[in-house]
Amino acid sequence: MALVRRALHSGDGASRVRALGLDFPNPIGLAAGFDKDAVGYEALGALGFGFIEVGTLTAEPQPGNPTPRLFRLPGDRALINRMGFNNHGSADAVARLQRPHETIVGVNIGKTKVVPEEEAIGDYVASAKRVGPLADYVVVNVSSPNTAGLRDLQATEKLRPLLSAVREALNEVSPARRVPLLVKIAPDLADEDVDAIAELALDLGLDGIIATNTTIRREGLTSDAAEVRRCGAGGLSGPPLHERSLDVLKRLRGRVGDRLVLISVGGIETAEQAWERIEAGATLVQIYTAFVYEGPLLPSRLARGVAELKQKGTVP
Numbered sequence: 001m002a003l004v005r006r007a008l009h010s011g012d013g014a015s016r017v018r019a020l021g022l023d024f025p026n027p028i029g030l031a032a033g034f035d036k037d038a039v040g041y042e043a044l045g046a047l048g049f050g051f052i053e054v055g056t057l058t059a060e061p062q063p064g065n066p067t068p069r070l071f072r073l074p075g076d077r078a079l080i081n082r083m084g085f086n087n088h089g090s091a092d093a094v095a096r097l098q099r100p101h102e103t104i105v106g107v108n109i110g111k112t113k114v115v116p117e118e119e120a121i122g123d124y125v126a127s128a129k130r131v132g133p134l135a136d137y138v139v140v141n142v143s144s145p146n147t148a149g150l151r152d153l154q155a156t157e158k159l160r161p162l163l164s165a166v167r168e169a170l171n172e173v174s175p176a177r178r179v180p181l182l183v184k185i186a187p188d189l190a191d192e193d194v195d196a197i198a199e200l201a202l203d204l205g206l207d208g209i210i211a212t213n214t215t216i217r218r219e220g221l222t223s224d225a226a227e228v229r230r231c232g233a234g235g236l237s238g239p240p241l242h243e244r245s246l247d248v249l250k251r252l253r254g255r256v257g258d259r260l261v262l263i264s265v266g267g268i269e270t271a272e273q274a275w276e277r278i279e280a281g282a283t284l285v286q287i288y289t290a291f292v293y294e295g296p297l298l299p300s301r302l303a304r305g306v307a308e309l310k311q312k313g314t315v316p
C-alpha cells in the first residue's frame, strides 16, 4: 500500500490545504457512502484522495433497503441509489478507526431507520460519542433521501437542538482536541432554507457545511424516461447535480464569507470542475459517482490537475 501511496500522491506540497485544523495533502476527497463501514479508508486514501469520509454510520446496525437498490444511468454518467444506510453500526466501526491513521478520515453519522424522529437526537449523540475521539471531523447527515423523515431534520427548529447536542457530545468525549463538526445538506432545499442553515451553522459555531447530497429530482437527464422510471425511488447523483450543487456552494459562500469551511460535492468529474468549485468558494471538494465510472486512477488525476490549475492561477 505504501508503494501505491507513493506512486499516486504527488507529495510536492503544491496542492496542500490547511482547514479544520488539519493539513490536507490535496483538496479532493471521497464522499460519504462508499466506505460506509470504515473498512477501506487507508487503501482508498493511498489512491490519491486528500481525505476520506466514511459512513454514513448509524447508532444501530441495519441492513438497508432490499436489493436492487443501486442503478446506473450510463447515458448521463449518473447513479440512482436507495441504499438506506446499510451499515454495521457506529460501535462496530470504532475498532477500525483507531488513531493514528495515515489518511484524513471524516466520519458521517445518520439516524437508525427504526428509531422514531422524537429519539433522533439520542441516536446521533450515541454515534458521535463513539466516533468523536477517533474522527478527524464529524458530519451530521440530515440530507439522505432514503431514510423516511431524515431530511425534515434540516428544518432549523429541529436542526438546532440536534447540532447543539452533537457538539456537546463531541466536547464531552474529546475535551483535549476540538473535533470539527459539519452538517451535510440536500440540493433540494429552497434557497431560503439554505440561507437559514448557513445562519444556524454560524450561530452554533459549526466548522462547516457539506453541499450537497443526492437529489430526489429527475431533471437534466438525457436517459430514456422509462429507464429512469424503472430505477424507482432514490437519490440521483453525478453530472445532473452539477449545476444545483455549484449554485448552493456560491450561495453559501456569499452568506458566510470566510467564516466556515465549505465542502462542495455533486457532479464533479474533472480537475477543471473541481477547480471551478474552489474558485467559487469551496475549501475542499468530494467525489463519488465519477469515481464509480472512472475508477481508481481518478483521484490522483484530479489532485494533479487541480495542483496544475492552482499553479497557473487559471480562472475556469
Ligand SMILES: Cc1cc2nc3c(=O)[nH]c(=O)nc-3n(C[C@H](O)[C@H](O)[C@H](O)COP(=O)(O)O)c2cc1C
Pocket: 031, 032, 033, 034, 036, 055, 056, 070, 079, 081, 083, 085, 108, 141, 144, 184, 212, 213, 214, 237, 238, 239, 241, 265, 266, 267, 268, 286, 287, 288, 289, 290
Ligand atoms: C451509492 C451511493 C451511496 C451514498 N451514500 C451516502 C451516505 O451513506 N451518506 C451520505 O452522506 N451521502 C451518501 N451518498 C451521497 C454522496 O456522498 C454525494 O453527496 C453525492 O453522490 C453527490 O456527489 P457525486 O455527484 O460526486 O456522486 C451516496 C451516494 C451514492 C451514489
